[in-house]
Amino acid sequence: MEQLVIRGNRRLTGQVFISGAKNAALAILSAAILADDVCIIENVPCVRDTKILLQSMEQLGVRVDYIDEHKIKVDTRNIHNVKVDYDYIKKIRASYYLLGALLGKYREAEVALPGGCNIGSRPIDQHIKGFEALGATVEVKHGMIEASAERLVGNNVFLDLVSVGATINIMLAAVLAEGTTVIENAAKEPHIVDVANFLNSMGAKIKGAGTDIIKINGVKKLHGTEYMIIPDQIEAGTYMIAGAITGGDVTVNNIIPKHMEAISAKLSEMGAVIEEYDESIRVIANGQLKNIHVKTLPYPGFPTDMQPQMTALLSKTSGTSIMTESIFESRFSYTDELNRMGANIKVEGNTAVIEGVKQLTGAEVAAPDLRAGAGLILAALGAKGETVLSNIEYIDRGYEHIEQKFIDLGAEMFRISDKPDKSMLKVVN
Ligand SMILES: CC(=O)N[C@H]1[C@@H](OP(=O)(O)OP(=O)(O)OC[C@H]2O[C@@H](n3ccc(=O)[nH]c3=O)[C@H](O)[C@@H]2O)O[C@H](CO)[C@@H](O)[C@@H]1O
Numbered sequence: 001m002e003q004l005v006i007r008g009n010r011r012l013t014g015q016v017f018i019s020g021a022k023n024a025a026l027a028i029l030s031a032a033i034l035a036d037d038v039c040i041i042e043n044v045p046c047v048r049d050t051k052i053l054l055q056s057m058e059q060l061g062v063r064v065d066y067i068d069e070h071k072i073k074v075d076t077r078n079i080h081n082v083k084v085d086y087d088y089i090k091k092i093r094a095s096y097y098l099l100g101a102l103l104g105k106y107r108e109a110e111v112a113l114p115g116g117c118n119i120g121s122r123p124i125d126q127h128i129k130g131f132e133a134l135g136a137t138v139e140v141k142h143g144m145i146e147a148s149a150e151r152l153v154g155n156n157v158f159l160d161l162v163s164v165g166a167t168i169n170i171m172l173a174a175v176l177a178e179g180t181t182v183i184e185n186a187a188k189e190p191h192i193v194d195v196a197n198f199l200n201s202m203g204a205k206i207k208g209a210g211t212d213i214i215k216i217n218g219v220k221k222l223h224g225t226e227y228m229i230i231p232d233q234i235e236a237g238t239y240m241i242a243g244a245i246t247g248g249d250v251t252v253n254n255i256i257p258k259h260m261e262a263i264s265a266k267l268s269e270m271g272a273v274i275e276e277y278d279e280s281i282r283v284i285a286n287g288q289l290k291n292i293h294v295k296t297l298p299y300p301g302f303p304t305d306m307q308p309q310m311t312a313l314l315s316k317t318s319g320t321s322i323m324t325e326s327i328f329e330s331r332f333s334y335t336d337e338l339n340r341m342g343a344n345i346k347v348e349g350n351t352a353v354i355e356g357v358k359q360l361t362g363a364e365v366a367a368p369d370l371r372a373g374a375g376l377i378l379a380a381l382g383a384k385g386e387t388v389l390s391n392i393e394y395i396d397r398g399y400e401h402i403e404q405k406f407i408d409l410g411a412e413m414f415r416i417s418d419k420p421d422k423s424m425l426k427v428v429n
Pocket residue numbers: 023026093094121122123124125126127128161162163164165166187304305327328329
């Protein structure tokens with residue numbers, strides 16, 4: 001197990017290059033299964049989740065070649081298996097996309113119930129409802145989801161709640177179905193549009209992605225394609241907050257500013273200066289930032305995946321702020337860790353009341369999940385003294401080269417292993 005040591009209170013300045021979006025990449029790599037031949041996918045972030053997904057796809061018979069660290073060739077011509085091992089799947093949430101993609105192409109799939117971040121109960125009833133509406137039989141047995149269909153036939157699916165995963169998964173199952181599928185109350189996140197664009201570049205006929213009604217006209221076959229994944233909205237937002245929490249001047253490059261609007265608006269409401277360019281945003285924070293209220297919402301609202309990072313910033317802001325989490329039922333488990341760093345946060349149900357403090361102080365803390373871990377790194381960067389953060393394997397799920405990117409902005413941060421050093425063991429023996 002590894003830990004991050006962070007020495008805070010340094011003003012971060014400079015430029016950071018944002019990687020491809022993890023949540024788009026996971027869906028797009030899975031969607032490549034639907035092609036009859038080879039897809040070349042660029043801007044794939046080199047993070048733990050994409051590596052695990054690619055390994056699980058190899059186990060199905062997909063040939064994966066790395067052209068470089070971020071450009072991957074996915075060849076689906078030798079798929080011989082539609083059952084995905086639990087060992088892979090328990091580690092990542094997005095394994096559920098293999099279900100939609102395999103069902104769509106082979107009319108059969110067996111995938112373990114997904115893992116991912118522990119941020120409340122995360123049912124997949126809306127995914128199953130969509131598959132069943134297309135004519136599939138879905139059973140959950142011994143922790144495995146088994147889906148099969150003689151034929152998949154397009155249908156209308158009204159989602160009971162806005163779900164990113166269900167929207168994408170139903171698209172994956174419907175692109176090769178007979179006839180037309182309409183998803184109503186669909187999610188509108190940037191990666192929904194990215195997945196639809198990828199599928200359309202393979203010959204699919206999807207309209208309306210990015211609105212709450214998506215129409216999919218089924219086609220008989222999908223061909224290989226070359227595609228570039230969009231930049232990661234959440235990684236970009238995390239570095240924007242790093243600029244703000246350290247009173248710094250940080251420019252996030254290679255982004256789509258439109259995707260950042262909810263985050264930029266909140267930072268400017270707090271008093272940070274936001275300069276927007278074609279493919280970058282600069283965040284300048286001078287002096288104390290103001291308290292605000294934030295509520296997480298589906299896109300284009302404030303993203304739940306930025307909630308812990310924003311809470312970390314609010315904990316060091318003057319006055320009382322309120323953070324309301326409206327997507328996941330228990331996404332505040334990290335606030336006890338922030339309080340160990342001197343924050344003053346009280347959580348009641350889905351609301352955190354944050355009394356801003358003048359100074360956070362370094363402490364030994366543990367990341368309970370991916371974005372909570374990012375929030376704790378941000379708090380440590382804005383804190384006096386040293387923080388030792390454990391459970392960083394969660395952070396490696398979704399942030400590429402995280403310490404190098406922060407070091408390049410002027411942070412003092414390094415990774416240590418808490419495994420015994422073998423050379424020391426020799427001396428002792
Ligand atoms: C791999 C991936 O892309 N993960 C993202 C995806 O997760 P994920 O796809 O799991 O999130 P959803 O949008 O589906 O979940 C939204 C809400 O709907 C509920 N729900 C969802 C499906 C369902 O069948 N039944 C149901 O009740 C969930 O429990 C949650 O309360 O979107 C979330 C919301 O933007 C992000 O936080 C995650 O980072």
